[in-house]
Amino acid sequence: MILQNYLFTLLLLFACSVAGKHFRFDYDYNGYVGGWFKLHLIPATWHDAWLRCDLEGVSLARMPVKWAPGEPDNFNNGEDCIVLTNGTIADVNCSEIFPYMCFKKNTKDIIMTTCGTVDKEYKLESLTGNCYKFHRIGKPWKRAFMTCAAEGSYLAVINSPQEALLLKNIYDANHSKIRPGTSKDVINIGMHDWNEHGVWRTIHGLTIEEAGYADWAQGQPDNSSGQFCGAMFRNSKLDDFWCHASAPFICEKSLDSLLEL
Template structure:
């Protein structure tokens, strides 16, 4: 136990001394644009791309200037995105024809050239911009899917916390050596899973009675009035699921609940129609089978080194 404590002490100390240029291992710093970029090769809609970048602590990238355009073109080389092009952060979703980047830069101030016969605003429903590997752009339907690039601009005096992230809402608990964050903006279970993953975390997995008590204490810090837009306020999503097998409960990391914490609330699980397949956690500190489509608060768990480069 003492050696484990010393390990975490020195690891946390090392993290606290890391400067912001190490933001997270899956982003690469580029000197020309004074920030970090990450290519997402799995295509997504514009809204999902914007959200994923936001959850990762970045913005959906736009070719704001000539240097930035060159960096993006180089990023696309030898990838799936070189053939398809990428979504940019340039959009007119708020006002038809008024294209701006996520940061608010108007398209007219960017050194970009339209592809031949673009823009065409096909079916009066093309409010997003894709950039191709040659640097030209086209307007497209925002519900189409394309790869995309996320960008985070370097800022002064920004350092990683003891949890190895720039997100200060994660807090290390010495009882488990993990970091936890309660999300009070309610989402359905799938979005909750995505949010935790984007933050370098995962929906919390409860391993024993002590960890259940820890999460109960965390939940108590957020009264019902602070949870926004929920269907239910006294349950939060956590990291277990039936994986399509009714009442066979398994963590999102593939372990049976029988190997960890398995105490359900009285009269739970009850599998209310149309079916409850997702893991929930009552304020009482006990488990619930929850409706996956409901919007509820949720708890993310993160190891302190999950976003650090193993080679650093």
């Protein structure tokens, strides 16, 4: 316990020492425009690109450009989105996929927290040495997974009964604030049966038994009408849940996940 507290203190001091000097190591700063850029090479539709940038806490890059010859032409009355090519822009169908760039303008209020992020909703917990954020707006499991990844974290993985209790306490503290229209009975967490129908693994690849926590609620998992995604009841017991159904979720991150060490 003494060693654990010592390591936790060192991590805390390290996180404080980098405050105010970074945004994210995967973004490059450009002094001419006064902000950070990130090029996403994996192509996406305009909507998915906008969503990914938004989840990273930034926006799709905007810049002064001119139209390519003959553009915009709104071909077949179906081109409502814009792409940059060879220094000029053209209108395209929003379902087409392209690489994209996200941008974050440098402002005076960008402060790196002890969690190694500018997102102040992540709170450091001494029990695990990791940070956690409760998302009150419910999302399907895959979208929750994407949201955590964009924030430099991951859907919370339970590694012990003590961590399960920690998540329960976070759940309890936010239960009354969950947005209407989403399930309040469970939260999405980082486990899935990967369509193996009963072989439950964490998003890190371990079985939940290997990870350290496999305490199912009574009668669970019951695979009711195809419940293949992992969730947790408010009493900290595990549940299998519909992947398409929206539920609140908790993201977990290490202190250095957005820092270049």
